């Protein structure tokens with residue numbers, strides 16, 4: 001009997017899953033938009049975690065975007081604008097970008113290209129993360145140190161057997177050493193202390209939880225010249241003419257706020273299913289996070 005596999009989503013992951021499923025002798029069916037009923041052996045969800053459901057911070061009454069005279073958009077909407085519309089949207093404006101991951105870093109850098117030092121872009125963040133620049137120290141990409149098959153053996157994985165557990169445990173001093181090496185290199189190279197940007201967590205923690213980003217070219221040069229202002233605050237709220245930052249008396253005056261606050265990938269996955277039973281299969285308990293691969 002022909003063994004069918006349903007693949008939901010025809011993005012990069014969906015198409016790649018299709019290729020491997022074919023190689024394994026299954027018959028893939030890719031669902032992209034049209035509703036149909038198929039009998040499948042199992043279902044692969046490739047619906048994308050970083051689209052459709054933005055993570056929008058929640059504010060107490062009268063402290064959210066509703067009291068703000070300027071414009072507020074999520075990075076998802078900003079990224080969907082074409083280059084001309086995006087440039088018009090921020091041109092000559094005082095822009096604050098919330099967040100300090102890849103979307104935030106890219107958008108802030110884009111702002112500097114449109115507005116220069118005359119209208120600096122403020123990056124408002126609550127936790128610093130390790131981010132790596134594009135260049136290759138000593139001709140070697142830093143990423144090669146930890147994104148390789150050997151480095152994978154150094155970390156504990158869900159459901160690992162005894163040998164893998166033992167190996168990861170024995171290699172833990174090497175893992176620690178590697179993390180410290182990259183941390184000291186980045187601190188020195190990017191002058192992180194000067195910008196109060198040394199993360200509290202280790203480089204390894206950020207790397208293995210996929211919370212490192214690639215620093216756009218010359219990002220810290222833009223900070224140095226003053227076209228990007230880095231501002232740290234655990235919380236923030238809106239007021240009429242900008243944002244209220246923890247510990248500041250005066251508001252941070254702003255015309256445009258871009259929330260580069262990520263996506264609710266878990267919620268997107270959960271909401272694919274009408275049945276609460278299937279929602280529980282994929283989502284687990286409310287305090288767990290859906291891993292990238294299950």
Ligand SMILES: Cc1cc2nc3c(=O)[nH]c(=O)nc-3n(C[C@H](O)[C@H](O)[C@H](O)COP(=O)(O)OP(=O)(O)OC[C@H]3O[C@@H](n4cnc5c(N)ncnc54)[C@H](O)[C@@H]3O)c2cc1C
Nearest residue numbers: 008009010011012013014031032033046047048050051079
């Ligand atoms: C602004 C931005 C820039 C990025 N840039 C990069 C980059 O430069 N390099 C990089 O590696 N990654 C980048 N990423 C991350 C990017 O999301 C992934 O690398 C890549 O798109 C993931 O592919 P995917 O197939 O998993 O998901 P997607 O590309 O999101 O594809 C999901 C597909 O599933 C379909 N779908 C969704 N729901 C359903 C449903 N219920 N039924 C049927 N079909 C459905 C969608 O229509 C879509 O076609 C970026 C992300 C963002 C937000």
Ligand SMILES: NC(=O)c1ccc[n+]([C@@H]2O[C@H](COP(=O)([O-])OP(=O)(O)OC[C@H]3O[C@@H](n4cnc5c(N)ncnc54)[C@H](OP(=O)(O)O)[C@@H]3O)[C@@H](O)[C@H]2O)c1
Nearest residue numbers: 050057098099100101102103104106126127260261262263
């Ligand atoms: N060019 C590219 O390759 C490119 C460009 C854009 C995006 N991407 C990819 O797309 C994915 C999503 O990236 P992303 O940058 O959009 O999102 P993200 O990685 O989820 O980062 C979200 C940022 O928003 C902050 N944040 C979330 N909620 C907040 C709140 N309530 N108040 C203040 N700050 C808050 C987070 O801070 P905390 O850390 O403190 O939670 C974090 O700094 C990533 O995989 C990324 O690599 C790639």
